[in-house]
Amino acid sequence: MLESAGFFDYEVGPTRQTMHLELVAIDVDNPLLRSSVSLTLLLEDRNDNAPSISGPSTPVLLAEDLSGAPEAGADGLVVVASVSAQDDDESRAFGSNSLVFYFEDETATPRGVTVDPESGEIKVDPVDNGIDFEETASFILQVGLS
Ligand SMILES: [Ca+2]
Ligand SMILES: [Ca+2]
Numbered sequence: 001m002l003e004s005a006g007f008f009d010y011e012v013g014p015t016r017q018t019m020h021l022e023l024v025a026i027d028v029d030n031p032l033l034r035s036s037v038s039l040t041l042l043l044e045d046r047n048d049n050a051p052s053i054s055g056p057s058t059p060v061l062l063a064e065d066l067s068g069a070p071e072a073g074a075d076g077l078v079v080v081a082s083v084s085a086q087d088d089d090e091s092r093a094f095g096s097n098s099l100v101f102y103f104e105d106e107t108a109t110p111r112g113v114t115v116d117p118e119s120g121e122i123k124v125d126p127v128d129n130g131i132d133f134e135e136t137a138s139f140i141l142q143v144g145l146s
Pocket of ligand 1: 010011045046047048049088089090097
């Protein structure tokens with residue numbers, strides 16, 4: 001039986017992701033006849049790195065009235081900021097362990113404010129939103145990752 005004396009880490013380097021071994025069987029008695037077999041081991045990526053997220057370091061100023069904002073995208077939403085995530089897992093051959101999706105805490109987010117799940121862009125619906133300066137002069141947007 002082939003056993004490993006240590007742990008492998010997929011992210012350590014490409015040379016460790018594929019290993020070639022030659023296993024040799026030798027007689028214990030004379031004559032010492034031998035035979036061997038070649039073995040290739042492919043290391044499979046495991047989701048062992050948690051993503052980290054970063055966003056704007058200063059408060060984002062929002063205009064209360066974004067209607068007619070010239071920078072509205074094709075989806076009709078205005079991008080006001082963005083967050084980005086980093087995940088050290090690799091996803092070259094197996095699975096998608098470095099893929100992240102962004103989501104906002106809906107209970108604490110004004111209506112019409114969303115986070116694009118794939119790009120991390122924070123978007124505001126300029127026509128229909130719950131942003132009202134007289135009601136809430138500021139809010140903290142909690143963005144999670146999955
Ligand atoms: Ca990994
Ligand atoms: Ca990961």
